[in-house]
Amino acid sequence: MYYVLFTYWCNYLISLTPHQYCYPSIFIYGHRASGKSHVINFSFLHLLFLQLPHATLSCVECVSVALLFEQVLRSFFGCDVASLLPRSPSLTDFVRIYRQQSPARQTRYIVMEKAELLRDADANLLPALLRLQELDNVTVILLSEIVWDTFRPNTGCFEPLLLHFPDYSKVELQQILSQDRHPSYSAELYSFYVSILLGVFYSVCRDLRELRHLAALNFSKFCEPLAEGKVKETDTHKLWKNIEPHLKKAMQTVYLREVSSLQWEQMQQMEEETGALKGLSAHTHVELPFYSKFLLIAAYLASYNPARTDKRFFLKHHGKIKKTNFLKKNEKTTNHLLGPKPFPLDRLLAIFYSVVDGRVAPTASIFSQISSLVTLQLLAQVSHDDQLDSPKYKCAVSLEFICNISRTVNFDIMKYLYDFL
Secondary structure (H helix, E strand, C coil): CHHHHHHHHHHHHHHCCCCCCCCCEEEEECCCCCCHHHHHHHHHHCHHHCCCCEEEEECCCCCCHHHHHHHHHHHHHCHHHHCCCCCCCCHHHHHHHHHCCCCCCCCEEEEEECHHHHHHCCCCHHHHHHCHHHCCCEEEEEEECCCHHHCCCCCCCCCCEEEECCCCCHHHHHHHHHCCCCCCCCHHHHHHHHHHHHHHHCCCCCCHHHHHHHHHHHHHHHCHHHHCCCCCCCCHHHHHHHHHHHHHHHHHHCCCCCCCHHHHHHHHHHHHHHCCCCCCCHHHHCCCCHHHHHHHHHHHHHHHCCHHHHHHHHCCCCCCCCHHHHHCCCCCCCHHHHCCCCEEHHHHHHHHHHHCCCCCCCCHHHHHHHHHHHHCCCEEECCCCCCCCCCEEEECCCHHHHHHHHHHCCCCHHHHCHHHC
Protein backbone atom coordinates (compact mmCIF):
# COMPACT_ATOMS: atom_id res chain seq x y z
CA MET A 1 0.00 0.00 0.00
CA TYR A 2 2.87 2.35 0.76
CA TYR A 3 4.28 1.97 -2.74
CA VAL A 4 0.83 2.39 -4.29
CA LEU A 5 0.35 5.72 -2.54
CA PHE A 6 3.89 6.78 -3.32
CA THR A 7 3.43 6.01 -7.02
CA TYR A 8 0.05 7.74 -7.13
CA TRP A 9 1.37 10.92 -5.55
CA CYS A 10 4.51 11.08 -7.71
CA ASN A 11 2.57 10.44 -10.92
CA TYR A 12 0.15 13.18 -9.96
CA LEU A 13 2.97 15.73 -9.55
CA ILE A 14 4.57 14.66 -12.83
CA SER A 15 1.26 15.05 -14.69
CA LEU A 16 1.00 18.72 -13.72
CA THR A 17 2.40 21.31 -16.10
CA PRO A 18 3.95 24.43 -14.52
CA HIS A 19 0.85 26.53 -15.24
CA GLN A 20 -1.74 24.05 -13.99
CA TYR A 21 -3.43 24.46 -10.66
CA CYS A 22 -3.20 21.72 -8.07
CA TYR A 23 -5.87 21.02 -5.47
CA PRO A 24 -6.31 24.04 -3.14
CA SER A 25 -5.64 21.88 -0.08
CA ILE A 26 -4.68 18.27 0.56
CA PHE A 27 -5.10 16.54 3.92
CA ILE A 28 -2.83 13.51 4.38
CA TYR A 29 -3.44 11.50 7.52
CA GLY A 30 -2.19 8.29 9.05
CA HIS A 31 -0.50 7.01 12.17
CA ARG A 32 3.04 8.00 13.07
CA ALA A 33 5.84 6.54 10.92
CA SER A 34 3.53 5.54 8.06
CA GLY A 35 5.58 7.30 5.35
CA LYS A 36 3.71 10.62 5.03
CA SER A 37 6.63 13.01 5.45
CA HIS A 38 9.01 10.77 3.51
CA VAL A 39 6.77 10.65 0.45
CA ILE A 40 6.21 14.41 0.46
CA ASN A 41 9.86 15.33 0.99
CA PHE A 42 11.05 12.87 -1.63
CA SER A 43 8.50 14.20 -4.09
CA PHE A 44 9.64 17.80 -3.77
CA LEU A 45 13.37 17.35 -3.33
CA HIS A 46 14.38 14.35 -5.44
CA LEU A 47 11.64 13.32 -7.86
CA LEU A 48 13.00 13.93 -11.37
CA PHE A 49 14.66 17.11 -10.08
CA LEU A 50 11.35 18.96 -10.31
CA GLN A 51 12.50 21.53 -7.75
CA LEU A 52 8.95 22.58 -7.03
CA PRO A 53 8.71 25.76 -4.93
CA HIS A 54 7.63 24.67 -1.49
CA ALA A 55 7.77 25.64 2.17
CA THR A 56 7.98 22.82 4.72
CA LEU A 57 7.30 23.77 8.31
CA SER A 58 6.43 22.01 11.55
CA CYS A 59 3.52 23.22 13.63
CA VAL A 60 5.48 22.13 16.71
CA GLU A 61 8.21 24.66 15.96
CA CYS A 62 5.77 27.38 14.89
CA VAL A 63 4.58 28.19 18.38
CA SER A 64 2.88 31.37 17.15
CA VAL A 65 1.14 32.57 14.01
CA ALA A 66 3.95 35.09 13.49
CA LEU A 67 6.53 32.31 13.12
CA LEU A 68 4.29 30.45 10.69
CA PHE A 69 3.83 33.49 8.43
CA GLU A 70 7.52 34.34 8.63
CA GLN A 71 8.68 30.88 7.56
CA VAL A 72 6.29 30.81 4.59
CA LEU A 73 7.40 34.22 3.31
CA ARG A 74 11.08 33.43 3.88
CA SER A 75 10.84 30.14 1.96
CA PHE A 76 9.14 31.72 -1.06
CA PHE A 77 10.53 35.28 -1.22
CA GLY A 78 13.57 35.49 1.07
CA CYS A 79 14.43 37.14 4.37
CA ASP A 80 13.88 40.71 3.12
CA VAL A 81 10.20 40.09 2.45
CA ALA A 82 9.75 38.17 5.71
CA SER A 83 11.15 41.17 7.61
CA LEU A 84 8.22 43.30 6.37
CA LEU A 85 5.90 41.52 8.80
CA PRO A 86 5.03 43.55 11.90
CA ARG A 87 5.92 42.26 15.34
CA SER A 88 2.46 40.77 15.92
CA PRO A 89 1.17 40.08 12.42
CA SER A 90 -2.40 39.23 11.62
CA LEU A 91 -3.76 37.20 8.74
CA THR A 92 -4.48 40.47 6.92
CA ASP A 93 -0.81 41.52 7.18
CA PHE A 94 0.29 38.19 5.72
CA VAL A 95 -2.15 38.43 2.80
CA ARG A 96 -1.14 42.06 2.09
CA ILE A 97 2.59 41.27 1.94
CA TYR A 98 2.01 38.12 -0.11
CA ARG A 99 -0.02 40.03 -2.71
CA GLN A 100 2.75 42.59 -3.13
CA GLN A 101 5.08 39.89 -4.48
CA SER A 102 5.17 38.59 -8.04
CA PRO A 103 2.52 35.95 -8.83
CA ALA A 104 3.58 32.31 -8.98
CA ARG A 105 4.62 30.94 -12.37
CA GLN A 106 3.96 27.44 -11.09
CA THR A 107 2.18 25.98 -8.10
CA ARG A 108 3.68 26.79 -4.71
CA TYR A 109 3.26 24.20 -1.97
CA ILE A 110 3.01 24.82 1.77
CA VAL A 111 3.61 21.57 3.69
CA MET A 112 2.58 21.65 7.36
CA GLU A 113 3.61 18.73 9.54
CA LYS A 114 1.86 17.95 12.86
CA ALA A 115 -1.15 19.83 11.54
CA GLU A 116 -3.32 18.66 14.44
CA LEU A 117 -1.83 21.54 16.45
CA LEU A 118 -3.68 23.98 14.20
CA ARG A 119 -6.86 23.12 16.08
CA ASP A 120 -5.49 25.11 19.03
CA ALA A 121 -4.71 28.18 16.90
CA ASP A 122 -7.03 31.06 16.00
CA ALA A 123 -10.40 29.93 14.71
CA ASN A 124 -9.95 31.72 11.37
CA LEU A 125 -6.44 30.39 10.61
CA LEU A 126 -7.30 26.90 9.33
CA PRO A 127 -10.21 28.03 7.06
CA ALA A 128 -7.94 30.73 5.63
CA LEU A 129 -5.11 28.28 4.89
CA LEU A 130 -7.50 25.96 3.07
CA ARG A 131 -8.54 28.83 0.76
CA LEU A 132 -5.14 30.35 0.00
CA GLN A 133 -5.48 29.38 -3.66
CA GLU A 134 -7.97 32.22 -4.04
CA LEU A 135 -4.97 34.49 -3.39
CA ASP A 136 -2.44 32.80 -5.70
CA ASN A 137 -1.52 29.44 -7.19
CA VAL A 138 -0.85 27.91 -3.76
CA THR A 139 -1.58 24.43 -2.44
CA VAL A 140 -1.57 23.72 1.29
CA ILE A 141 -0.69 20.16 2.32
CA LEU A 142 -1.56 19.19 5.90
CA LEU A 143 0.10 16.13 7.46
CA SER A 144 -1.65 14.76 10.52
CA GLU A 145 -1.97 11.66 12.67
CA ILE A 146 -5.70 12.14 13.26
CA VAL A 147 -8.69 12.17 10.92
CA TRP A 148 -10.17 15.24 9.26
CA ASP A 149 -13.44 15.04 11.23
CA THR A 150 -11.66 16.35 14.32
CA PHE A 151 -10.44 19.40 12.37
CA ARG A 152 -13.67 20.59 10.76
CA PRO A 153 -14.74 23.88 12.45
CA ASN A 154 -18.32 24.49 13.43
CA THR A 155 -18.55 27.49 11.11
CA GLY A 156 -17.61 25.37 8.10
CA CYS A 157 -14.62 25.54 5.77
CA PHE A 158 -13.35 24.46 2.38
CA GLU A 159 -13.08 20.66 2.33
CA PRO A 160 -9.59 19.44 1.36
CA LEU A 161 -8.72 16.38 -0.67
CA LEU A 162 -8.32 13.49 1.79
CA LEU A 163 -5.52 10.97 1.37
CA HIS A 164 -5.06 8.18 3.91
CA PHE A 165 -1.77 6.41 4.61
CA PRO A 166 -2.69 3.09 6.29
CA ASP A 167 -0.50 1.29 8.80
CA TYR A 168 2.15 -1.08 7.55
CA SER A 169 1.15 -4.71 7.50
CA LYS A 170 3.22 -7.33 9.29
CA VAL A 171 4.82 -8.41 6.02
CA GLU A 172 5.74 -4.82 5.14
CA LEU A 173 7.22 -4.23 8.58
CA GLN A 174 9.25 -7.42 8.16
CA GLN A 175 10.65 -6.16 4.87
CA ILE A 176 11.46 -2.67 6.19
CA LEU A 177 13.07 -3.77 9.45
CA SER A 178 15.11 -6.47 7.70
CA GLN A 179 16.92 -3.73 5.77
CA ASP A 180 18.59 -2.58 9.02
CA ARG A 181 20.56 -5.80 9.40
CA HIS A 182 23.87 -5.85 11.25
CA PRO A 183 26.85 -6.17 8.86
CA SER A 184 28.48 -8.82 11.06
CA TYR A 185 25.61 -11.28 10.63
CA SER A 186 23.77 -12.74 7.67
CA ALA A 187 20.57 -11.29 6.28
CA GLU A 188 18.75 -14.56 7.01
CA LEU A 189 19.65 -14.38 10.70
CA TYR A 190 18.49 -10.79 11.08
CA SER A 191 15.29 -11.57 9.18
CA PHE A 192 14.63 -14.42 11.63
CA TYR A 193 15.29 -12.04 14.54
CA VAL A 194 12.84 -9.51 13.10
CA SER A 195 10.17 -12.20 12.72
CA ILE A 196 10.63 -13.11 16.42
CA LEU A 197 10.40 -9.45 17.38
CA LEU A 198 7.20 -8.90 15.41
CA GLY A 199 5.71 -12.09 16.80
CA VAL A 200 6.04 -10.63 20.30
CA PHE A 201 5.37 -6.91 19.77
CA TYR A 202 3.10 -6.69 16.71
CA SER A 203 -0.08 -7.18 18.74
CA VAL A 204 0.72 -4.18 21.00
CA CYS A 205 2.89 -1.95 18.80
CA ARG A 206 2.84 -1.25 15.06
CA ASP A 207 4.83 1.96 15.16
CA LEU A 208 7.83 1.57 12.85
CA ARG A 209 10.02 3.92 14.90
CA GLU A 210 9.32 2.12 18.14
CA LEU A 211 9.82 -1.31 16.57
CA ARG A 212 13.10 -0.13 15.06
CA HIS A 213 14.20 1.11 18.49
CA LEU A 214 13.25 -2.22 20.09
CA ALA A 215 15.08 -4.17 17.38
CA ALA A 216 18.29 -2.22 17.97
CA LEU A 217 17.88 -2.44 21.74
CA ASN A 218 17.54 -6.22 21.96
CA PHE A 219 19.69 -7.48 19.09
CA SER A 220 22.86 -7.71 21.21
CA LYS A 221 21.04 -10.00 23.66
CA PHE A 222 19.85 -12.13 20.76
CA CYS A 223 23.43 -12.54 19.50
CA GLU A 224 24.99 -13.39 22.88
CA PRO A 225 24.93 -17.19 22.36
CA LEU A 226 26.46 -16.70 18.91
CA ALA A 227 29.24 -14.45 20.24
CA GLU A 228 30.03 -16.96 23.00
CA GLY A 229 30.12 -19.85 20.51
CA LYS A 230 27.38 -21.80 22.25
CA VAL A 231 25.11 -22.07 19.20
CA LYS A 232 25.27 -21.61 15.45
CA GLU A 233 23.13 -19.40 13.26
CA THR A 234 21.14 -22.44 12.17
CA ASP A 235 20.10 -23.26 15.76
CA THR A 236 17.04 -21.08 15.55
CA HIS A 237 15.18 -22.88 18.35
CA LYS A 238 17.94 -22.21 20.89
CA LEU A 239 18.19 -18.59 19.79
CA TRP A 240 14.44 -18.22 20.26
CA LYS A 241 14.53 -19.76 23.74
CA ASN A 242 17.32 -17.38 24.74
CA ILE A 243 15.62 -14.17 23.61
CA GLU A 244 11.95 -14.96 24.39
CA PRO A 245 11.94 -14.06 28.14
CA HIS A 246 14.03 -10.97 27.42
CA LEU A 247 11.52 -9.68 24.83
CA LYS A 248 8.55 -10.37 27.09
CA LYS A 249 10.19 -8.28 29.81
CA ALA A 250 10.86 -5.51 27.29
CA MET A 251 7.13 -5.42 26.44
CA GLN A 252 6.57 -3.56 29.70
CA THR A 253 8.53 -0.55 28.42
CA VAL A 254 6.97 -0.20 24.95
CA TYR A 255 6.56 3.54 24.14
CA LEU A 256 7.88 4.55 27.58
CA ARG A 257 11.53 5.03 26.62
CA GLU A 258 12.38 5.07 30.32
CA VAL A 259 15.98 4.08 29.71
CA SER A 260 18.45 4.36 26.87
CA SER A 261 19.90 1.36 25.09
CA LEU A 262 23.10 1.57 27.12
CA GLN A 263 21.22 1.84 30.43
CA TRP A 264 19.04 -1.15 29.48
CA GLU A 265 22.11 -3.28 28.82
CA GLN A 266 23.68 -2.20 32.13
CA MET A 267 20.48 -3.13 33.98
CA GLN A 268 20.45 -6.57 32.39
CA GLN A 269 24.11 -7.16 33.28
CA MET A 270 23.42 -6.12 36.88
CA GLU A 271 20.49 -8.53 37.03
CA GLU A 272 22.62 -11.41 35.81
CA GLU A 273 25.57 -10.64 38.11
CA THR A 274 23.85 -9.75 41.39
CA GLY A 275 20.26 -10.84 41.00
CA ALA A 276 19.25 -7.63 42.76
CA LEU A 277 16.71 -6.74 40.11
CA LYS A 278 15.23 -10.19 39.81
CA GLY A 279 11.47 -10.16 39.53
CA LEU A 280 11.30 -6.43 38.94
CA SER A 281 10.04 -5.08 35.67
CA ALA A 282 11.73 -2.26 33.83
CA HIS A 283 8.75 -0.11 34.74
CA THR A 284 9.83 -0.34 38.38
CA HIS A 285 12.93 1.68 37.57
CA VAL A 286 11.14 4.66 36.06
CA GLU A 287 12.86 7.87 37.11
CA LEU A 288 10.65 10.61 38.54
CA PRO A 289 11.37 14.12 39.81
CA PHE A 290 12.09 14.41 43.52
CA TYR A 291 8.75 15.87 44.58
CA SER A 292 6.84 13.56 42.23
CA LYS A 293 8.20 10.61 44.18
CA PHE A 294 6.85 12.02 47.44
CA LEU A 295 3.54 12.83 45.75
CA LEU A 296 3.28 9.21 44.62
CA ILE A 297 4.18 8.00 48.12
CA ALA A 298 1.51 10.27 49.60
CA ALA A 299 -1.02 8.99 47.07
CA TYR A 300 -0.26 5.39 47.97
CA LEU A 301 -0.69 6.12 51.68
CA ALA A 302 -3.96 7.92 51.00
CA SER A 303 -5.25 5.00 48.90
CA TYR A 304 -4.42 2.19 51.32
CA ASN A 305 -4.69 3.86 54.74
CA PRO A 306 -8.06 4.69 56.27
CA ALA A 307 -8.58 8.42 56.62
CA ARG A 308 -9.00 8.08 60.40
CA THR A 309 -5.37 6.93 60.72
CA ASP A 310 -3.84 10.10 59.24
CA LYS A 311 -3.83 11.82 62.61
CA ARG A 312 -1.77 9.05 64.19
CA PHE A 313 0.72 8.75 61.34
CA PHE A 314 1.34 12.37 60.46
CA LEU A 315 0.71 14.49 63.58
CA LYS A 316 3.41 14.72 66.25
CA HIS A 317 1.04 15.50 69.15
CA HIS A 318 -1.95 13.40 68.29
CA GLY A 319 -2.74 12.42 71.84
CA LYS A 320 -3.02 8.95 73.30
CA ILE A 321 -4.85 6.41 71.18
CA LYS A 322 -5.54 2.95 72.51
CA LYS A 323 -3.73 0.39 70.44
CA THR A 324 -6.55 -2.12 70.64
CA ASN A 325 -9.05 0.33 69.22
CA PHE A 326 -6.66 1.58 66.59
CA LEU A 327 -5.42 -1.67 65.11
CA LYS A 328 -8.72 -3.54 65.10
CA LYS A 329 -7.27 -7.03 65.01
CA ASN A 330 -10.66 -8.56 64.29
CA GLU A 331 -10.84 -7.10 60.76
CA LYS A 332 -11.22 -9.92 58.25
CA THR A 333 -9.62 -8.28 55.19
CA THR A 334 -6.82 -5.82 54.66
CA ASN A 335 -6.92 -2.69 52.55
CA HIS A 336 -4.38 -4.15 50.15
CA LEU A 337 -6.74 -7.01 49.36
CA LEU A 338 -9.62 -4.61 48.80
CA GLY A 339 -7.59 -2.45 46.44
CA PRO A 340 -6.88 1.29 46.33
CA LYS A 341 -9.58 3.67 47.48
CA PRO A 342 -10.22 7.16 46.10
CA PHE A 343 -9.04 10.19 48.03
CA PRO A 344 -9.54 13.96 47.58
CA LEU A 345 -6.81 16.32 46.50
CA ASP A 346 -6.60 18.14 49.83
CA ARG A 347 -5.85 14.88 51.67
CA LEU A 348 -3.11 14.05 49.16
CA LEU A 349 -1.46 17.43 49.68
CA ALA A 350 -1.78 17.20 53.47
CA ILE A 351 0.06 13.86 53.53
CA PHE A 352 2.60 15.13 50.99
CA TYR A 353 3.57 18.14 53.13
CA SER A 354 3.89 15.82 56.13
CA VAL A 355 6.26 13.30 54.55
CA VAL A 356 8.38 15.48 52.25
CA ASP A 357 11.76 16.65 53.48
CA GLY A 358 11.80 20.38 54.22
CA ARG A 359 9.17 22.99 53.64
CA VAL A 360 7.58 23.13 50.20
CA ALA A 361 5.40 25.99 49.03
CA PRO A 362 2.13 25.03 47.27
CA THR A 363 3.21 26.23 43.83
CA ALA A 364 1.87 25.49 40.37
CA SER A 365 4.78 23.10 39.86
CA ILE A 366 3.39 20.73 42.48
CA PHE A 367 -0.02 20.63 40.81
CA SER A 368 1.54 20.12 37.37
CA GLN A 369 3.47 17.13 38.72
CA ILE A 370 0.19 15.61 39.89
CA SER A 371 -1.13 15.95 36.34
CA SER A 372 2.05 14.34 35.04
CA LEU A 373 1.55 11.36 37.36
CA VAL A 374 -1.97 10.98 35.96
CA THR A 375 -0.61 11.14 32.40
CA LEU A 376 1.93 8.43 33.25
CA GLN A 377 -0.96 6.34 34.63
CA LEU A 378 0.68 6.15 38.03
CA LEU A 379 -2.35 7.98 39.43
CA ALA A 380 -5.91 7.60 38.20
CA GLN A 381 -8.42 10.43 38.35
CA VAL A 382 -11.75 8.97 39.40
CA SER A 383 -13.79 12.17 39.63
CA HIS A 384 -15.44 13.88 36.69
CA ASP A 385 -13.54 16.57 34.81
CA ASP A 386 -16.10 19.19 35.79
CA GLN A 387 -15.37 18.72 39.51
CA LEU A 388 -12.61 21.30 39.65
CA ASP A 389 -13.04 22.20 43.31
CA SER A 390 -12.47 18.69 44.75
CA PRO A 391 -10.93 16.20 42.29
CA LYS A 392 -10.41 12.65 43.51
CA TYR A 393 -7.63 10.24 42.62
CA LYS A 394 -6.53 6.65 43.14
CA CYS A 395 -2.99 5.29 43.26
CA ALA A 396 -2.35 2.81 40.47
CA VAL A 397 1.02 1.32 41.45
CA SER A 398 1.88 -1.86 43.31
CA LEU A 399 3.45 -2.24 46.74
CA GLU A 400 6.68 -3.46 45.16
CA PHE A 401 6.82 -0.38 42.95
CA ILE A 402 6.21 2.11 45.77
CA CYS A 403 8.77 0.39 48.01
CA ASN A 404 11.43 0.87 45.35
CA ILE A 405 10.44 4.50 44.85
CA SER A 406 10.56 5.07 48.63
CA ARG A 407 13.99 3.51 48.83
CA THR A 408 15.39 6.09 46.41
CA VAL A 409 14.39 8.95 48.74
CA ASN A 410 15.27 7.14 52.01
CA PHE A 411 11.67 6.92 53.16
CA ASP A 412 10.49 3.82 55.04
CA ILE A 413 6.94 3.55 53.76
CA MET A 414 6.24 0.31 55.67
CA LYS A 415 6.14 2.27 58.94
CA TYR A 416 3.26 4.34 57.58
CA LEU A 417 1.06 1.57 56.18
CA TYR A 418 -1.89 0.60 58.32
CA ASP A 419 -1.91 -3.02 57.11
CA PHE A 420 1.65 -3.68 58.27
CA LEU A 421 1.53 -2.35 61.80
